[in-house]
Amino acid sequence: MPKVVGEERMGWTQAISSLSWEDIDRWLKQYEALGPLPGILAPFIEAFLPMLPLVAILVANVNAYGLGEGTLLSWIGVVGGASCVFAIVRTFGGRLRGWLERKLPRTGKLIHWLEAHGFTSVFLLACFPFTPSTVVTLVSAMSRMPFHTFFTATALGKGVMIFLVSLAGSDLAGLLRQPWKIIVIVAAFGLMWLLGKKVESKYMN
Numbered sequence: 001m002p003k004v005v006g007e008e009r010m011g012w013t014q015a016i017s018s019l020s021w022e023d024i025d026r027w028l029k030q031y032e033a034l035g036p037l038p039g040i041l042a043p044f045i046e047a048f049l050p051m052l053p054l055v056a057i058l059v060a061n062v063n064a065y066g067l068g069e070g071t072l073l074s075w076i077g078v079v080g081g082a083s084c085v086f087a088i089v090r091t092f093g094g095r096l097r098g099w100l101e102r103k104l105p106r107t108g109k110l111i112h113w114l115e116a117h118g119f120t121s122v123f124l125l126a127c128f129p130f131t132p133s134t135v136v137t138l139v140s141a142m143s144r145m146p147f148h149t150f151f152t153a154t155a156l157g158k159g160v161m162i163f164l165v166s167l168a169g170s171d172l173a174g175l176l177r178q179p180w181k182i183i184v185i186v187a188a189f190g191l192m193w194l195l196g197k198k199v200e201s202k203y204m205n
Contacts, residue, residue: 039073047081059169089141126157
């Protein structure tokens with residue numbers, strides 16, 4: 001029985017993580033009568049279910065709501081979700097830090113790094129679309145970092161990331177007509193990925 005449950009859970013997780021922006025766009029259009037709410041809820045829920053494809057959600061939002069509104073809704077949802085996760089862990093996860101530092105010493109290393117670098121560390125990691133944002137949020141909440149520092153750094157860093165992803169996803173047809181834009185965007189994301197992996201390998205491994 002546990003094996004069956006585990007297989008069902010794995011299948012459910014894989015199904016969610018494989019959603020494309022077209023799938024999410026269809027979901028947004030089904031609930032378009034609710035106005036901007038679905039555009040906020042989708043990235044908000046991703047903070048609690050990190051297996052959801054955030055990049056696909058951001059692209060779907062700009063295609064459903066337009067570049068300006070879609071970017072804003074995504075930003076509200078992402079920052080709101082991260083803030084809620086932070087608040088929940090900060091409130092109820094008091095004993096979790098000690099347990100993680102004993103079981104996973106590398107987590108303790110990241111916690112101490114976040115405490116030492118504060119705003120800069122969270123802002124830097126938030127700018128990269130390929131770093132595990134949920135891990136950064138959880139560890140930040142378990143550190144002594146003030147909420148206002150985490151909120152400001154996350155809001156600004158995610159703003160940079162969301163704008164770049166939304167800008168790239170707002171005119172997919174135009175990108176096909178002008179291949180040089182694809183090269184520039186891929187190069188930019190490749191650089192962001194390399195920088196993100198460098199930071200992650202140094203402080204999160």
